Amino acid sequence: xxxxxxxxxxxxxxxxxxxxxxxxxxxxxxxxxxxxxxxxxxxxxxxxxxxxxxxxxxxxxxxxxxxxxxxxxxxxxxxxxxxxxxxxxxxxxxxxxxxxxxxxxxxxxxxx
Amino acid sequence: xxxxxxxxxxxxxxxxxxxxxxxxxxxxxxxxxxxxxxxxxxxxxxxxxxxxxxxxxxxxxxxxxxxxxxxxxxxxxxxxxxxxxxxxxxxxxxxxxxxxxxxxxxxxxxxxxxxxxx
Numbered sequence: 001x002x003x004x005x006x007x008x009x010x011x012x013x014x015x016x017x018x019x020x021x022x023x024x025x026x027x028x029x030x031x032x033x034x035x036x037x038x039x040x041x042x043x044x045x046x047x048x049x050x051x052x053x054x055x056x057x058x059x060x061x062x063x064x065x066x067x068x069x070x071x072x073x074x075x076x077x078x079x080x081x082x083x084x085x086x087x088x089x090x091x092x093x094x095x096x097x098x099x100x101x102x103x104x105x106x107x108x109x110x111x112x
Numbered sequence: 113x114x115x116x117x118x119x120x121x122x123x124x125x126x127x128x129x130x131x132x133x134x135x136x137x138x139x140x141x142x143x144x145x146x147x148x149x150x151x152x153x154x155x156x157x158x159x160x161x162x163x164x165x166x167x168x169x170x171x172x173x174x175x176x177x178x179x180x181x182x183x184x185x186x187x188x189x190x191x192x193x194x195x196x197x198x199x200x201x202x203x204x205x206x207x208x209x210x211x212x213x214x215x216x217x218x219x220x221x222x223x224x225x226x227x228x229x230x
Contacts, residue, residue: 044203099171
C-alpha cells in the first residue's frame with residue numbers, strides 16, 4: 001500500500017471548518033483513500049473513503065485532487081468532540097485490500 | 113451485538129505469564145482483525161481472519177503470539193511468556209465483506225484491551 005504523509009498536529013476553532021491534508025504521491029490507480037479517527041481511549045472509527053471523486057457523508061467531506069496525489073478531509077463545523085487523531089490511509093480494493101496500515105496520523109485539537 | 117466487544121478491558125500481568133485476550137465481533141462479520149497500539153503510535157497490524165482461517169498473520173511479532181477463531185466468530189489472541197515490551201492496547205476489528213472491488217470494506221473497531229506487563 002502507498003505511504004501517506006500527514007502533519008503531526010493541528011489546532012482548529014470550535015464551529016469553524018477543519019481542513020486536514022494528506023499526501024499520498026505514490027498512490028496507485030486501484031488504491032482508495034480512507035480516513036479514520038481515534039478519540040482518546042477508543043478504537044479507531046471510520047469516517048469516509050473515496051477513489052477519484054469527492055465524497056460527502058454526515059461526518060465529513062473528502063476532496064481528492066485530480067492527480068490523486070493528495071486529499072483533504074473537511075470537518076465542516078468542528079466541535080470539541082472532534083478532538084482526536086485522524087488517520088489517512090490508502091488501501092487497495094479487492095482481495096488484497098483488507099489490511100489497514102496506519103501511520104502516525106494528525107492530532108487535531110478543537111479549541112473553544 | 114451492536115459493536116465489537118473486547119475483554120478484558122484492562123489486564124495487568126507479570127513478566128513470563130500467559131495471557132488471553134478475547135474479541136467478539138459484530139454478528140455476521142466474516143473478517144476479523146487484531147492490531148496492537150503502543151502509546152503515541154498508530155495501530156500496528158497483527159493478523160486477520162477470513163472465517164476460521166488466518167488469511168494473513170504477517171504482523172505477529174514472534175511465535176509467542178498466536179490467535180484463533182475456531183468457529184468463525186469469537187477470536188482469542190494468546191500471548192505466551194509475556195515481556196514488558198508486550199505492554200500495549202490490543203485492538204480488534206471486524207468487517208462485513210472480504211475484499212470487494214468497490215473498496216467499501218469498512219472496519220469497525222472495539223475499544224481495545226489494555227495489557228500491562230510488569
